[in-house]
Amino acid sequence: MRRYRAVLIALAIAVVGIGLVGRSMKPGTLVATLLSGLTLGALYFLIAAGLSLIFGLMDVLNFAHGTLFMLGAYVAWTWVQNPHGLLLWAGLVLAVAGGSATAAWWLNWSPDRRPGRWTRRWLVAVGVALIGVTAWQWLRWPQALTLLLAAGGGLAVGLGAFRPPVVRPPHRRLVWRGVAVVGLLLVTVLLDAQGPTLASAVAGWGSNAKFVSAIVVGTLAGAVAGALMEWSLIRPLYERPIYQVLLTLGIVFAGNEVARAIWGVGAKRMEKPGWFGQPCRSESLAAWVYEQCASVTVLGRSFPTYRLFVIVLGVLLFVALIVLLRRSRLGMIIRAGVQDREMVEALGINVRQVFTLVFALGAGLAALGGVAAAPFVGVYPEMGLEYMLQAFIVVVIGGMGSVPGAALGALLVGLARAFGDYIVLSGVSLPWMEKAVRMSPSIARASTVLIMAIVLMVRPAGLFGEEE
Amino acid sequence: MSALLDVQDVHTFIGQFHILEGVSLRVEEGQITALLGRNGAGKTTTLRTIMGMTPPARGAIFFDGRPIHGLPTYEVAQLGIGYVPDYRAIFRHLTVEENLHLAERRKGDLKRKADFIYHLFPDLARLRHLKGGQLSGGQQQMLAIARVLVPDNRLLLIDEPTEGLAPVLVEQLVEAIRQLREQTTVLLVEQNFAVARHLADTFVIVDDGRTVCQGTMEELANDPATVHRYLGVAVGGEA
Ligand SMILES: Nc1ncnc2c1ncn2[C@@H]1O[C@H](COP(=O)(O)OP(=O)(O)O)[C@@H](O)[C@H]1O
Ligand SMILES: [Mg+2]
Numbered sequence: 042m043r044r045y046r047a048v049l050i051a052l053a054i055a056v057v058g059i060g061l062v063g064r065s066m067k068p069g070t071l072v073a074t075l076l077s078g079l080t081l082g083a084l085y086f087l088i089a090a091g092l093s094l095i096f097g098l099m100d101v102l103n104f105a106h107g108t109l110f111m112l113g114a115y116v117a118w119t120w121v122q123n124p125h126g127l128l129l130w131a132g133l134v135l136a137v138a139g140g141s142a143t144a145a146w147w148l149n150w151s152p153d154r155r156p157g158r159w160t161r162r163w164l165v166a167v168g169v170a171l172i173g174v175t176a177w178q179w180l181r182w183p184q185a186l187t188l189l190l191a192a193g194g195g196l197a198v199g200l201g202a203f204r205p206p207v208v209r210p211p212h213r214r215l216v217w218r219g220v221a222v223v224g225l226l227l228v229t230v231l232l233d234a235q236g237p238t239l240a241s242a243v244a245g246w247g248s249n250a251k252f253v254s255a256i257v258v259g260t261l262a263g264a265v266a267g268a269l270m271e272w273s274l275i276r277p278l279y280e281r282p283i284y285q286v287l288l289t290l291g292i293v294f295a296g297n298e299v300a301r302a303i304w305g306v307g308a309k310r311m312e313k314p315g316w317f318g319q320p321c322r323s324e325s326l327a328a329w330v331y332e333q334c335a336s337v338t339v340l341g342r343s344f345p346t347y348r349l350f351v352i353v354l355g356v357l358l359f360v361a362l363i364v365l366l367r368r369s370r371l372g373m374i375i376r377a378g379v380q381d382r383e384m385v386e387a388l389g390i391n392v393r394q395v396f397t398l399v400f401a402l403g404a405g406l407a408a409l410g411g412v413a414a415a416p417f418v419g420v421y422p423e424m425g426l427e428y429m430l431q432a433f434i435v436v437v438i439g440g441m442g443s444v445p446g447a448a449l450g451a452l453l454v455g456l457a458r459a460f461g462d463y464i465v466l467s468g469v470s471l472p473w474m475e476k477a478v479r480m481s482p483s484i485a486r487a488s489t490v491l492i493m494a495i496v497l498m499v500r501p502a503g504l505f506g507e508e509e
Numbered sequence: 510m511s512a513l514l515d516v517q518d519v520h521t522f523i524g525q526f527h528i529l530e531g532v533s534l535r536v537e538e539g540q541i542t543a544l545l546g547r548n549g550a551g552k553t554t555t556l557r558t559i560m561g562m563t564p565p566a567r568g569a570i571f572f573d574g575r576p577i578h579g580l581p582t583y584e585v586a587q588l589g590i591g592y593v594p595d596y597r598a599i600f601r602h603l604t605v606e607e608n609l610h611l612a613e614r615r616k617g618d619l620k621r622k623a624d625f626i627y628h629l630f631p632d633l634a635r636l637r638h639l640k641g642g643q644l645s646g647g648q649q650q651m652l653a654i655a656r657v658l659v660p661d662n663r664l665l666l667i668d669e670p671t672e673g674l675a676p677v678l679v680e681q682l683v684e685a686i687r688q689l690r691e692q693t694t695v696l697l698v699e700q701n702f703a704v705a706r707h708l709a710d711t712f713v714i715v716d717d718g719r720t721v722c723q724g725t726m727e728e729l730a731n732d733p734a735t736v737h738r739y740l741g742v743a744v745g746g747e748a
Contacts, residue, residue: 207584211615373611377600384598387560388612389586389660 044445047504051449054492055456062460069342074459076339080348082455083355087410088432089439089447090362091403097379097442099396100282101275104289106407107429108296109263113408114415114424115304116262117255118311125240127258132236133179134265135229136188137172140195142222145203150215152205161201168197188233192226252314256412263408264401271400276393293426300422308421317347351413358406359448366444375399379442431458434489438496440506449504453496454489461485511574513538513694514559514664519568519578521558528554529565530718534696536664541686541695543709543726545702545740551718552698553595556666559696560592561585572664587614591657595668595698597649601642605633608641608652614660626655629685647678654685658692665689668698683708702740706730714739 063071092106119127148155156164171194175187209215232239243254270292278285312318316333323329323337329346336343366372374395378385386392411424418424435454439446461484468479496504512535521529532555536542544552557563559570561582570578577585586592600608609619609626627634630651636644644652650670657665670686671679683704689695699705705712706726713723716739729736 206587207580208587370610373603373607376602377611380600380602381598383562383582384594384600385611386582387562387586387592387594387598388656389583389614390611391581391583393581 044505047440047446047500048449050496050499051453051504054453054495058457058488058492059460062464066463067342069340070463072340073342073344074463075456076344076348076352077462078456078459079352079355079452080455081458082451082453083351084410084414084428085431085435085454086355086359086448086451087413088407088428089435089451090358090444091406092432093436093439093442093447094375094379094399094444095403096436098375098382098399099279101279102282102286102289103275103400103403104286104429105270105292105296106403106432107425107427108293109267109404109407109425110411110414110428111296111300111420111422111425112266113259113263113411114311114420115300115309115411116408117259117412117415118309118420119304120243120255120258121251121311124243125237128232128236128240128243129180132188132229132233133176133191135225135232136191137195137198138265139222139226139229140192140197141199141203142195142225143192144196144199146215146218146222148200148203148205149210149218152207152209155205156200164197164201168194168199168201170194171197184233188229192229248312248315248318252416256409259412260405260409263411264405266408267404268397268401270404271397275400276396293429296425297422304420304422306422308419311415311420313347313416317345317350345417347416351417354413355451358409359444362406362444371395371398431489434493436503438493438503440500440503443503443505446503446505453492457488457492458485461488512536513573514696515571516555516559517569517571519555519558519565519570521554521563521565523554523563528563528718529558531568531720532558532715532718533568533720534713534723536694536696537711538663538694539690540710541690541697541708543705543712544696544698544715545705545712546715547739547741548700550715552715553668554718555715556592556594556668556696556698559585559666560590589661589663591660591662591665591693593653593657593665593667593670595672597646597653599641599644599649599652601640603641604638605641605644605652606637608656609659612656612659618659618661622659626658629658629688630655647674647682650674650678650682651685654682658689662693665693665695667695669700670697671699671701671704679704702736 059071059075063074066074088106088110092103095101095103095106116127155161171190175190175194179187179191210218243251246254274288274292275285278288313335318335319333321332321334321336322343323332323334323346326337326349328334329337333346335346337346337349338344366376374385374390374392378392378395382392410428414424414428431454432451435447435450437450438453439448439450464480464484465482500506514534514536516532516534519529519532520527529551532551534542534544534555544555546552554563558565559577561577561580561584565578568578569576572585572588572590575588577588580588600611603611613619632648633651633655636648641649641652654665654667654670667686670682674682679701686695686697686708697705697709699708706729709726711723711725712729714721714735721739722735
């Protein structure tokens with residue numbers, strides 16, 4: 042019942058808004074603007090979904106979420122431009138991960154053999170130093186040596202920092218995890234041995250294969266960065282939420298500077314995949330299947346096919362996320378945890394571990410959004426902050442902790458941006474006016490805040506939010 | 510004989526408030542122990558301290574001989590302690606069945622226990638596909654108890670299960686808890702002295718955050734002065 046009303050409110054706002062602005066539009070322009078709005082909405086959704094889940098579940102206002110969006114875009118760009126460099130550095134990350142995964146497995150296997158307190162401190166210190174030195178001398182020292190040092194560093198940090206479980210997991214599960222760890226180590230070694238070969242292979246791929254693999258690589262990079270961020274920076278501060286907010290804000294600025302330092306100040310262009318890249322215009326979607334043109338005719342007007350792909354991607358991920366939440370055990374834990382974390386833990390579920398997982402999931406989605414955005418908005422350091430602010434508005438409109446809310450909010454905000462941009466270009470004429478009034482560009486930004494205000498007046502907790 | 514649960518002189522702070530100032534109690538395996546005391550005496554805080562939700566600043570807690578003070582809540586639970594809090598801690602957006610599934614500690618827990626649970630609470634079988642938020646207060650309380658029966662818990666901490674329930678439901682719940690005695694050990698907080706007397710083998714009374722006495726329920730029933738002093742009720746209260 043509540044849900045239908047939320048959807049009705051959103052529909053009412055959309056219809057009134059579009060009615061006012063779109064009254065004087067030609068049908069082709071109207072549809073094109075609608076589609077532009079949906080495209081933006083899809084991107085906002087990818088950021089806002091993780092943001093909303095993270096806030097709903099763990100009360101963390103993660104300003105750094107936009108940084109992960111940016112990271113996804115840059116990693117994808119680098120993957121396409123210079124797979125060699127990226128793969129070389131991936132070896133370092135994998136080696137450290139392999140080392141610490143081995144430590145985690147060992148501590149689960151024989152919890153009684155955990156090193157003593159002081160040994161653990163030394164292990165962490167030595168491990169961090171080892172990883173630092175290795176990162177510094179990576180590509181300079183012999184590869185086998187750096188690989189071993191990095192893995193050793195990860196192992197030492199893991200042994201020092203991880204706590205063995207009080208109840209040993211079932212034997213079968215441990216065996217499977219052991220197999221996974223061995224697999225990870227094998228992949229690491231293989232990648233280091235065959236990295237250059239793989240890199241030149243990737244460099245020779247067509248644009249479609251590059252793009253699809255860039256999506257995978259960018260998303261994984263985001264997920265790993267997110268998990269690391271939660272584990273190392275956010276987790277120690279759950280008792281001090283203000284510090285957490287400050288910290289994530291700090292990450293945003295630090296992230297911008299790091300991006301500038303590594304990739305430079307200007308915007309990078311990322312090529313569209315060939316499927317959406319032929320310099321022509323298809324008459325219909327059916328024709329596009331054969332021609333793979335960069336644009337398609339919609340009601341007499343041209344619209345970029347790549348943006349249609351972004352819309353489809355957004356919808357697919359929305360469905361996937363809903364299925365995950367409704368059907369999987371993880372989803373069940375998330376839904377329960379949004380309401381009452383403490384009780385979930387009292388059932389014997391390691392909620393902190395779930396936090397890390399959800400953080401990684403949200404970060405991966407944001408990074409995926411960054412990859413998807415790259416071919417049509419470009420790649421630049423400030424993109425994170427820019428999309429972040431819109432995503433925050435989306436989350437507030439949709440209600441904290443609700444994925445359908447994030448989707449609906451993203452839709453509203455995306456449409457508002459698209460129609461706002463249209464107004465800026467063409468001016469607006471209301472029924473009682475003689476001449477169209479020109480608006481300043483800030484109207485597009487203001488419109489989303491206006492929608493937020495309206496929604497909050499009707500529903501203080503957002504469309505799908507629950508009042509405490 | 511060593512007790513299943515042994516709480517030794519526990520002190521707990523909530524923020525800067527010294528809430529528990531020396532609670533000690535022992536729960537023997539296979540028995541129902543009633544944790545009694547007036548409102549605000551520290552009963553709920555005692556259960557939360559055992560669960561590791563408000564960890565003790567001083568004192569020790571042993572479960573089956575191993576120290577559990579300082580462990581995170583999920584590990585206390587994994588050792589085999591089930592907690593039924595005094596508020597309706599049912600997950601509103603999950604169905605009854607999902608609420609039960611969530612409590613599984615190993616795959617197949619619910620499958621093995623379903624018959625027993627649905628036999629104990631026939632209502633729940635009927636309401637399986639309803640959302641937790643759609644249940645009545647009494648049904649939610651049953652679900653909360655059913656939930657801790659899903660895994661193989663050795664000790665249940667149940668906080669005021671009959672509070673605010675209609676007499677018929679109280680009777681049903683009391684019967685269910687009585688049947689649990691054959692399965693597990695229970696530490697039960699109960700304001701209704703008649704109910705406590707009917708169910709429990711032994712008792713502990715806390716007052717002002719301290720244990721004041723412990724013994725068998727029979728002894729307490731024969732000591733109206735103590736009952737009156739610490740619980741403010743007459744022994745012969747109606748059942
Ligand atoms: N979060 C809290 N902050 C401050 N005081 C609290 C808090 N929780 C409980 N108390 C106080 O601790 C005392 C014991 O509470 P509680 O354990 O709930 O008692 P009982 O369950 O026996 O009624 C009460 O005086 C209560 O006011
Ligand atoms: Mg209480």
